[in-house]
Amino acid sequence: MAVIKVGIADSNICKAPDSITTLGLGSCVGLTLYDESNKIAGMVHVMLPSSEVARKGDFKKAKFANTGVPELVDMLIKAGANRSRLKAKMAGGAQMFSFEGKMDTLSIGARNVEACKAELMKLRIPLLAEDTGGNYGRTIELFSQTGMLEIRAVSKPVKQI
Amino acid sequence: MNDLKDMNAFHLDVLREISNIGAGNAATALSTLLQKKVDMKVSRVIPMQFNEITEYVGGAENIVASVFSRIEGDISGNMLFVIGEENAKGLVDNLTGTDGDGQFSDMALSVLQEIGNILAGSYLTALADFTGFELQTSVPSLAVDMAGAMLSFGLMEIGRSGDWAIMIDAEIHTEEESGTDDSAVDKEINKGENMDKGGKGKSGHIFLLPDPESFEKIFIALGVHRYGSN
Numbered sequence: 001m002a003v004i005k006v007g008i009a010d011s012n013i014c015k016a017p018d019s020i021t022t023l024g025l026g027s028c029v030g031l032t033l034y035d036e037s038n039k040i041a042g043m044v045h046v047m048l049p050s051s052e053v054a055r056k057g058d059f060k061k062a063k064f065a066n067t068g069v070p071e072l073v074d075m076l077i078k079a080g081a082n083r084s085r086l087k088a089k090m091a092g093g094a095q096m097f098s099f100e101g102k103m104d105t106l107s108i109g110a111r112n113v114e115a116c117k118a119e120l121m122k123l124r125i126p127l128l129a130e131d132t133g134g135n136y137g138r139t140i141e142l143f144s145q146t147g148m149l150e151i152r153a154v155s156k157p158v159k160q161i
Numbered sequence: 162m163n164d165l166k167d168m169n170a171f172h173l174d175v176l177r178e179i180s181n182i183g184a185g186n187a188a189t190a191l192s193t194l195l196q197k198k199v200d201m202k203v204s205r206v207i208p209m210q211f212n213e214i215t216e217y218v219g220g221a222e223n224i225v226a227s228v229f230s231r232i233e234g235d236i237s238g239n240m241l242f243v244i245g246e247e248n249a250k251g252l253v254d255n256l257t258g259t260d261g262d263g264q265f266s267d268m269a270l271s272v273l274q275e276i277g278n279i280l281a282g283s284y285l286t287a288l289a290d291f292t293g294f295e296l297q298t299s300v301p302s303l304a305v306d307m308a309g310a311m312l313s314f315g316l317m318e319i320g321r322s323g324d325w326a327i328m329i330d331a332e333i334h335t336e337e338e339s340g341t342d343d344s345a346v347d348k349e350i351n352k353g354e355n356m357d358k359g360g361k362g363k364s365g366h367i368f369l370l371p372d373p374e375s376f377e378k379i380f381i382a383l384g385v386h387r388y389g390s391n
Binding site: 007008009010023024025026027028047048053054055059060063094096097098108135136137138139154 | 211212215220221222224229302303304305306307308309310311313314316317320321322323324373
């Protein structure tokens with residue numbers, strides 16, 4: 001069994017019996033899509049809500065929720081997943097630092113979560129479970145055999161959703 | 162300078178000098194606070210992809226204490242004081258004269274936040290004097306968590322315009338008195354390659370991550386924006 005790593009602003013897919021993971025999610029969101037019948041899983045590590053804030057034309061699609069999620073869907077379909085069977089789970093979107101005073105990126109975690117949900121809604125993909133918000137970092141791993149998403153955080157019990 | 166990764170060697174040198182000046186001032190301030198000798202290493206300025214940055218601090222899951230300050234004014238950017246978990250505890254014990262039991266108390270956290278505050282303030286004062294910029298910082302905020310979770314927040318603004326950041330890293334460390342056994346502890350626990358090298362004394366890093374449009378402003382302020390060619 002291999003463990004596929006997904007970096008910041010990156011995405012990838014895996015098939016059973018492999019698993020797919022991303023480390024140290026803070027305000028970023030790790031969104032996973034899973035086709036249970038074909039046992040294919042995909043993960044995207046979203047950093048920002050919308051590509052509208054991008055200052056340049058060419059960018060990594062996985063960086064933004066509105067481009068990264070559709071790209072992941074395409075990747076999964078190409079790999080043999082059934083579009084109508086895809087189910088989503090996600091984790092992350094924390095607020096790592098508390099700031100007094102106002103700052104544009106203050107609620108970036110929450111905005112990432114909202115943007116991912118909006119994108120799923122648009123693509124008509126059901127969101128089965130999430131572990132989002134809070135003020136701590138997360139490492140997540142999706143097991144393509146079962147579709148179970150495991151969430152690990154510092155000094156917190158391991159969570160499975 | 163259309164892309165951060167294409168910045169020329171001369172400009173990287175200028176940034177290194179800025180970091181040296183800032184960190185020198187910060188080290189002096191910390192030395193006064195601790196009543197101990199605080200040394201600094203020559204700063205490193207390295208263009209890196211986001212994923213490399215988390216490796217640089219010992220991996221995305223490496224647990225570190227980090228004090229984050231947002232800089233606003235004539236230039237904008239993020240500043241992070243990052244210190245390995247064990248080094249952070251040692252630093253607090255040094256300052257408070259306590260012998261920590263391995264946990265971060267509320268007191269320890271506020272001491273760390275204050276250290277971060279002093280370091281960022283003194284670093285930026287030097288930077289402002291040197292460049293003539295007006296700079297303000299947000300109230301600094303502390304977290305102890307996975308390095309990747311905190312650094313990615315510092316990269317957010319940079320992420321809007323590319324996948325590269327210029328890592329401006331100043332390392333400072335306190336001298337350890339002989340006869341303590343802290344160095345063994347440091348070596349054992351801190352495996353992050355660059356985070357806790359050496360194992361003597363307590364070392365931390367001050368990372369300056371200017372927003373992309375700030376680089377040009379820095380070079381113009383110093384009259385060096387036309388130097389070198391891209």
